[in-house]
Amino acid sequence: MADTVHASPRNEPPEKVGAKSISEMAGRETPLIRNYWYVAAFSEEITRVPMRRTILDRDIVFYRKEDGTPVALQNRCAHRSYPLHKGTVSGDRIVCGYHGFEYGADGQCAHVPSLPAAPRAIKVQPFPLIEDGPLVWIWMGDPAEPDQSRMVYQDWCSKPGWTHVKGYMYMKANYLGLHENLLDLSHFPFLHGQVLGRPEHAAAKPKVRVEGDVVFSGVMHRDVGMAPNYVKATGIKPPFDRESAHAIPCPGIHLGQAILTDSSDPPQTHIRHIVHIMTPETLKTTHYFWAIARDKAIDDPAVDKESLMFADKAFMEDKVALEEIEEVIARDKRPDFREKIISTDEGAITLLRAFARMAAREAGGE
Ligand code: FES
Numbered sequence: 001m002a003d004t005v006h007a008s009p010r011n012e013p014p015e016k017v018g019a020k021s022i023s024e025m026a027g028r029e030t031p032l033i034r035n036y037w038y039v040a041a042f043s044e045e046i047t048r049v050p051m052r053r054t055i056l057d058r059d060i061v062f063y064r065k066e067d068g069t070p071v072a073l074q075n076r077c078a079h080r081s082y083p084l085h086k087g088t089v090s091g092d093r094i095v096c097g098y099h100g101f102e103y104g105a106d107g108q109c110a111h112v113p114s115l116p117a118a119p120r121a122i123k124v125q126p127f128p129l130i131e132d133g134p135l136v137w138i139w140m141g142d143p144a145e146p147d148q149s150r151m152v153y154q155d156w157c158s159k160p161g162w163t164h165v166k167g168y169m170y171m172k173a174n175y176l177g178l179h180e181n182l183l184d185l186s187h188f189p190f191l192h193g194q195v196l197g198r199p200e201h202a203a204a205k206p207k208v209r210v211e212g213d214v215v216f217s218g219v220m221h222r223d224v225g226m227a228p229n230y231v232k233a234t235g236i237k238p239p240f241d242r243e244s245a246h247a248i249p250c251p252g253i254h255l256g257q258a259i260l261t262d263s264s265d266p267p268q269t270h271i272r273h274i275v276h277i278m279t280p281e282t283l284k285t286t287h288y289f290w291a292i293a294r295d296k297a298i299d300d301p302a303v304d305k306e307s308l309m310f311a312d313k314a315f316m317e318d319k320v321a322l323e324e325i326e327e328v329i330a331r332d333k334r335p336d337f338r339e340k341i342i343s344t345d346e347g348a349i350t351l352l353r354a355f356a357r358m359a360a361r362e363a364g365g366e
């Protein structure tokens with residue numbers, strides 16, 4: 001990308017959804033992309049007590065069957081629209097709290113208290129789920145055709161010899177801003193001055209490439225520091241080179257790897273996964289799950305604590321900034337305003353183009 005300033009087309013007024021009608025870059029008005037797996041919850045959130053969560057604008061109730069299998073159903077009783085999460089779980093069924101209709105895990109009504117048999121026509125939509133270590137993923141496309149090939153299993157979650165810390169933030173901002181933020185190192189010295197910013201980040205231009213719809217971005221930093229407890233616990237020898245590698249295989253996950261090479265002879269390499277999970281609740285709000293995984297010092301609570309403190313500070317700074325931006329955009333009613341983009345935005349722009357292509361495909365276009 002040339003080092004020039006461009007007007008971004010993504011703030012153009014929403015266009016009609018359809019062939020060739022979605023903007024070249026995804027933006028706040030781009031329809032949510034449904035034919036992918038998204039993380040719905042951390043595993044422990046889904047229990048025998050019904051839990052409600054909105055995902056991609058769908059009101060969904062989650063619970064577990066007796067054998068522990070998680071279930072997701074449309075959270076609206078087919079009878080008089082009472083929310084099913086206000087009911088109870090009995091055996092493998094959820095019982096509506098209004099008139100007692102019972103639904104099985106397939107969404108089919110199995111019992112109506114006032115009738116001898118439940119009519120087949122009474123059902124609610126089920127959503128396919130996959131439980132993957134600490135993550136429960138949901139397929140938001142056609143429930144009859146979940147595409148297993150689009151599932152991005154996170155092996156580090158449950159592989160022996162690995163451990164992770166994780167967390168969740170509710171973000172009042174469109175999910176795309178979080179992807180953009182993670183591909184942009186130039187904000188580090190300003191927004192994260194105390195936790196991770198170094199002056200050279202301001203001009204950092206990661207190498208970006210695209211394979212199909214998957215966007216990759218990587219950058220190498222020389223002679224970086226490292227969290228003191230991690231250094232102490234692992235014996236890793238400073239200074240370090242750090243390669244930050246990102247892969248975005250689908251709209252709801254942003255896989256980061258920090259590859260550290262130390263100054264030992266021969267050099268040791270440590271890899272940590274920093275996984276950001278952005279599940280749109282609506283076009284304006286996002287469930288932000290994250291996890292940081294490592295295979296060194298896995299039993300050291302001081303390293304866990306340090307990672308948690310880092311995430312609470314740095315990820316919170318991003319969340320607050322993205323919410324501020326969302327609020328400014330909502331206030332500004334000028335229809336002709338265009339954001340300007342420069343060369344350090346290459347990763348973000350590449351990704352927004354990939355997402356625009358995915359959205360256009362779902363809309364029946366290119
Ligand atoms: S509203 Fe659910 S049983 Fe009547």
Ligand SMILES: [Fe+2]
Pocket residue numbers: 181182187191192314318
């Ligand atoms: Fe950030």
